[in-house]
Amino acid sequence: MSDQTGSVPSAALEKSGPSAAAIDVRGLTRRFGTFVAVDNLSFSVKQGEIFGFLGANGAGKSTTIRMLCGLLKPTSGTALVGGVDVSRNPEGVKRAIGYMSQRFSLYEALTVDQNIAFFGGIYGLRGERFAARRQFVLEMAGLQGRETTLTRELPGGWRQRLALGCAILHEPKIVFLDEPTGGVDPLSRRRFWDLIGTLSRDGVTVLVTTHYLDEAEHCHRIAIIQAGKLAALGTATELKQVFSARPIVEINASQPVQAMAILDKNANVEKTSLFGTAVHAVLRNASTDPAVLAAALRAEGIEVTSIGAVTPSLEDVFLDVVERVGAA
Amino acid sequence: MRKTLAVASKELRQILRDRRSLLILLFVPAFFLLLYGYALNFDIRNVKLAVQDKDRSTKSRELVSSFVNSGYFSLVGYVDSPSELDRLVDEGRVRAILTIPSGFEHDLSLHQPVTVQVIIDGDNANTASTVSGYARTLINEFSGEQVRLALSAGPASQRSDPSRRVPVISVEPRIWYNPQLRSTLFLVPGLIAYISMITAVVSTALSVVREKERGTMEQVRMAPLSPLPYIIGKTLPYLVISFVSAILVILSAMLLFELPMRGSWLLLCAAIGLFLIGAQAQGLLISTIAETQQVAFQIALLSSLLPTMILSGFIFPITSMPTVVQWITHIVPARYFLVALRAIVLKGADITAFWQDMMALAIFASVALGLASLRLRREWA
Numbered sequence: 001m002s003d004q005t006g007s008v009p010s011a012a013l014e015k016s017g018p019s020a021a022a023i024d025v026r027g028l029t030r031r032f033g034t035f036v037a038v039d040n041l042s043f044s045v046k047q048g049e050i051f052g053f054l055g056a057n058g059a060g061k062s063t064t065i066r067m068l069c070g071l072l073k074p075t076s077g078t079a080l081v082g083g084v085d086v087s088r089n090p091e092g093v094k095r096a097i098g099y100m101s102q103r104f105s106l107y108e109a110l111t112v113d114q115n116i117a118f119f120g121g122i123y124g125l126r127g128e129r130f131a132a133r134r135q136f137v138l139e140m141a142g143l144q145g146r147e148t149t150l151t152r153e154l155p156g157g158w159r160q161r162l163a164l165g166c167a168i169l170h171e172p173k174i175v176f177l178d179e180p181t182g183g184v185d186p187l188s189r190r191r192f193w194d195l196i197g198t199l200s201r202d203g204v205t206v207l208v209t210t211h212y213l214d215e216a217e218h219c220h221r222i223a224i225i226q227a228g229k230l231a232a233l234g235t236a237t238e239l240k241q242v243f244s245a246r247p248i249v250e251i252n253a254s255q256p257v258q259a260m261a262i263l264d265k266n267a268n269v270e271k272t273s274l275f276g277t278a279v280h281a282v283l284r285n286a287s288t289d290p291a292v293l294a295a296a297l298r299a300e301g302i303e304v305t306s307i308g309a310v311t312p313s314l315e316d317v318f319l320d321v322v323e324r325v326g327a328a
Numbered sequence: 329m330r331k332t333l334a335v336a337s338k339e340l341r342q343i344l345r346d347r348r349s350l351l352i353l354l355f356v357p358a359f360f361l362l363l364y365g366y367a368l369n370f371d372i373r374n375v376k377l378a379v380q381d382k383d384r385s386t387k388s389r390e391l392v393s394s395f396v397n398s399g400y401f402s403l404v405g406y407v408d409s410p411s412e413l414d415r416l417v418d419e420g421r422v423r424a425i426l427t428i429p430s431g432f433e434h435d436l437s438l439h440q441p442v443t444v445q446v447i448i449d450g451d452n453a454n455t456a457s458t459v460s461g462y463a464r465t466l467i468n469e470f471s472g473e474q475v476r477l478a479l480s481a482g483p484a485s486q487r488s489d490p491s492r493r494v495p496v497i498s499v500e501p502r503i504w505y506n507p508q509l510r511s512t513l514f515l516v517p518g519l520i521a522y523i524s525m526i527t528a529v530v531s532t533a534l535s536v537v538r539e540k541e542r543g544t545m546e547q548v549r550m551a552p553l554s555p556l557p558y559i560i561g562k563t564l565p566y567l568v569i570s571f572v573s574a575i576l577v578i579l580s581a582m583l584l585f586e587l588p589m590r591g592s593w594l595l596l597c598a599a600i601g602l603f604l605i606g607a608q609a610q611g612l613l614i615s616t617i618a619e620t621q622q623v624a625f626q627i628a629l630l631s632s633l634l635p636t637m638i639l640s641g642f643i644f645p646i647t648s649m650p651t652v653v654q655w656i657t658h659i660v661p662a663r664y665f666l667v668a669l670r671a672i673v674l675k676g677a678d679i680t681a682f683w684q685d686m687m688a689l690a691i692f693a694s695v696a697l698g699l700a701s702l703r704l705r706r707e708w709a
Contacts, residue, residue, distance in 0.1 A: 069550055094552040105547035107338065109345040114338065121334020122551045150345075 022047045022174050022205035023068065027077035030063050037063040039228035040077065045207060045221075047173070050200050052219030053209040054318060060228040061209045065176050068207070070094050082174050098172035102179035104163035108152035112143050115151055115166060123170035137165030140195065157188025164195065168204070175199065177208040181215060193218045213314040224318060226325040236314055243282070243312040243320070246270060249290045250310040251279045254303035262300050263293060273319055280316060331553055335561025339535070343565055350569070353531060357523040357573045358580045364519050365512060365585050372458045377401040378422040380413060385433035387474075391444070394470050395426060400462045413447075423449045424459055436474055513588075516581045517669040518642030521603070521662040522633075524574040528604050529632040530625060531566050532611030537624040540615075555701060555708045563608050570607075574600050578673075590676030599672065602689040603665040607632070609696030610661075616703035636662040664688040 023045040030038040038060045045051040055061045066072040068081050070090030079086045082096035106115050116137055120130045138144050141161035151159060160180065168175060177196070181189045193215065196206055200220075208219065216222050217236050224232040224239075232239055253259040256279050260272045263281050270282040281293065294307045343350055377395060381388050395401045404422050407413055416422045427445040435442045446463045450456040539545040548558060578596075581587040589596075611628060618624035638644060639653070640662035646654055657663050664685035671677040671685075679686070 071546075071549060091552055091554075094550060097550070099547070099550035101543060101546065103543035105543040107342060107544060108542075109342050110338065114341055118334055118338040119551070121338070122331050122548065122553045124331065124552070126330070 021045060021080070022049070022082060023051075023207065024080040025064075025068070025077070026079070028064065028067060028074050028079050029076045030060075030067060030072065031075045036228050038067070038074075041225070041228070041230055042077075043223055043230060043233055045205055047205050048200050048203045049221060050196060050206045050208065050219045052216045052222040053207060053225070054213070054216055054222060054314075055209075055225040056322060059225050061225060062178065063228075064225070065099075065178055065207070065209065068093075069097060069099055069176055095170075096172060096174060098167040098170070098175040100163050100167040100175070100177050100180055102182040104156075104159045106151045106159060106163055106166065109150065111148045111150055112138075112154070112162060113147040115162065116169065119166040119169050125170060133169050133171070137162070137169060141165045156184045157191065160184050160188060160192060161195065164192070168199070173203070174205045174207070177206060179209050179211060181210060181212060189215070213318055216314050222314070224321045226322050229325065231321045231325045232317070239314065239317045239321075240312045242317065245286055247283050247286050247288075247309045248312050248316055249281045249283060249293060249307060250275070251281060251293065251297070251307045252277065252305045253279065253297060254305070258300075259297055259302050259304075262297055262302065266293065266296055268292065271323070273316075275313075275315070280310070282316075282320070329557075332557040332561040332564075335553075335558055336564045339562050340565045343569070353527060353566075353569050354573050354576065357527055358576045360523050361516070361519050361577050361580055362584065365516060365581065372455055372462075373400060374402045375400055375424050375459050375462070376404045376422045378404050378413065378416050378425045379406050380408065380410075380425060380427040381406055382430040383428050383432035387433040387436055388428045391428060391432075391467075391470050392426065394466055395463075398462070398466055400459075400466075417447070417449055420449075423455070424463065426463075439478060512585045513674060514670075515643070516585050516587050517666055517673060518640065518662075520574065520577050520581065520669065521640065521665050522636045522642060523577055524570060524600070524604060525607050525632045525636045525662055526629070527573060528566065528570040528607035529611040529614070530628045531570065532563055532608045533614040533618065533624040533628040534621055535562060535566065536612060536615035537618050537621050540619065541621060549708055555704045559612065559701065559704065563612065567601075567604055567608060570604050571597075571600060574604065587673060589673055591672035591678070595679060596669075596672050599665060599668040599686065599689070602686060602693055603661060606661045606689060606693035606696055609693055609700050612700035613696055613703065616700060616707060635660045639663065641666055658688075659692070661689055661692045664692075 021044040023043075025044065026042050028038055028041040029036065041060075041064060053061050053064070063072065067074050067086060068079055070081075070086050070093035073087050073090075081093050084092040084096060086093050107118065110118070113134075116134050120126070120134065125133060138147065141158065141164070143149075143158060143162060143165075146154070146158075151162065154162065164177075164180065167177075181192055184192070189212075196208070196218070200206055210216055219236070221233065221235050222239060223230060232242075234241075251259060251263075256274060256277055259279050260274065263269045263272045263279065268283055268285075268288045270284050272279055272281045274280075290307050290309060294304045297304050343353075379392050379395075381392065392403070396403050401424065404416070407416065407425075413425055417425070425445075425447040427447070429443065429445075432442055432444070444467060446460070446467075448456045448459050448463070536545075539548070575597075578587070582589060610631065614624055614627045614631065618627055636642065639646075639657045639660045641657070642662065646657050646663065649657070667685040668682045668689070671682045675681070
């Protein structure tokens with residue numbers, strides 16, 4: 001990124017030295033009436049980090065993002081975003097951040113260039129700086145030569161990249177992406193994550209929510225929230241540690257649903273879940289031989305095509321965390 | 329300021345992209361005026377008249393021709409039998425019957441009072457009373473003429489004789505601003521208010537709710553942009569368009585319905601501006617309540633259409649409404665706009681005549697804007 005001018009207003013830089021966290025959340029809580037949407041959330045995100053925010057629908061992801069963006073006042077707790085207190089100075093936060101939602105909120109009746117001009121206008125960009133940033137966005141999104149195309153005529157992936165471009169037009173140091181890859185083809189998703197990686201290497205902090213757990217592997221660290229509470233936090237590898245003493249066995253069998261029912265009754269099996277046509281069984285301890293399970297299935301007349309330990313995926317982790325919090 | 333401009337130019341580009349809506353905003357109001365202007369006409373002309381002339385004299389023919397020459401009545405024919413009269417009225421072939429008694433001319437020449445009968449089909453009470461008014465006026469005129477003739481025709485000695493002088497006292501009503509009492513002149517200002525109100529309220533409400541629906545509003549709220557420049561930027565283009573549209577309506581009213589322009593254009597523009605800002609503020613307020621364009625459209629239509637039509641003095645005079653309803657009309661901006669508009673266009677009055685109405689328009693606009701921005705601010709952050 002070409003950055004000669006002050007990209008982030010001084011207010012945002014005031015308190016954030018090189019060691020300071022880009023986002024620092026302490027005891028953040030938001031109630032709607034008696035409903036607690038976000039419950040005493042604490043975490044911090046380092047500068048340049050890609051921070052994944054996972055959770056089921058209604059877990060409190062969006063509410064948290066809205067508070068971090070200065071749109072919603074926290075009921076209690078503090079959140080510093082780029083060193084700015086979101087409840088004291090929401091406008092200061094808005095200057096320091098970029099935001100892109102799953103809806104790629106662009107004006108569809110306007111051309112690519114007119115959308116860029118509008119967002120440049122409301123972020124107060126002008127003159128040479130605007131020209132440079134416009135060029136950057138067109139290049140980044142691969143939209144050169146399409147400046148006069150109506151946004152509604154762009155394919156999803158292009159619209160998504162244009163939306164990202166408009167969100168980072170003003171060179172924010174922190175970017176919030178709320179399910180940014182919905183409804184986009186796999187190739188565009190890959191390209192999008194490459195862009196996020198580039199942003200991160202340039203020192204931009206990215207907080208991203210997603211439903212695609214394979215995508216979450218791109219994140220440096222992942223927070224899983226459930227019912228407004230932080231249920232797990234760490235790198236993908238760290239999160240998978242919860243299975244270190246509980247191996248996961250993947251079973252391909254002729255009747256997966258019946259196989260699950262049989263395995264659930266087995267004393268060695270903690271729980272099962274369906275992954276495509278395969279069954280994942282979490283074992284109670286590492287010493288159990290998968291062959292024992294295969295034998296148990298065959299005894300019930302189920303044909304087992306393959307069985308073996310697998311490295312847990314984030315999906316295993318997510319389901320595990322959500323179940324444990326749900327049971328607690 | 330720059331941000332306001334950015335929002336305004338974006339909005340304008342969106343409007344320009346949607347040519348069809350722009351054309352609707354600009355020209356449909358003038359078209360409505362055309363349609364309603366011709367349809368909404370309370371004047372009654374060419375009332376079908378049958379005459380039962382039992383006198384068949386010069387004087388009786390004079391009376392009949394005064395009816396026909398007035399333009400209000402057109403003669404269907406002479407009839408003789410009462411049964412034929414009944415049939416004509418029942419079949420709707422005539423709406424009025426003039427019966428002149430025999431001995432009409434004779435009695436007149438002797439300065440005896442005579443009575444003519446006018447029968448009017450009363451199936452439409454409004455029309456009937458208007459026709460009755462026309463007939464009364466024509467007959468009064470005719471009888472006044474007879475008195476004058478009788479006096480001037482008398483011998484010179486009688487003319488100089490004070491005892492023979494009959495003082496003729498006639499009421500000479502003079503109707504200002506609209507001497508022919510054409511109802512279009514009265515109704516067209518109402519139509520202008522009605523049409524401008526609806527377009528301004530609806531277009532503003534829809535444009536904001538559309539952004540809510542599409543999620544662009546949320547995106548804009550994430551930017552360091554306070555609600556005020558956003559709202560000003562969004563409404564300014566619509567203000568300009570509805571202003572142009574209102575002027576087009578007024579110009580076509582002048583062209584098509586001979587609406588005069590007796591006052592100052594500057595005052596007229598000021599009145600239209602105040603009225604439209606108020607209407608837009610109402611649209612904004614609606615947009616803060618409604619979540620979908622459909623709901624916004626319905627509220628906008630309901631809150632502007634009926635009050636402007638019924639409670640503004642557009643068609644029904646406010647002074648003849650029950651007190652409670654009269655009180656309610658005070659919150660209908662069209663009420664004040666109509667007073668100002670009629671004063672400027674029909675009367676050529678200056679600001680001293682209707683400054684209170686201009687103030688009321690300004691107050692309505694400020695209160696609606698205040699409420700809208702309060703609600704918007706709450707929604708915004």
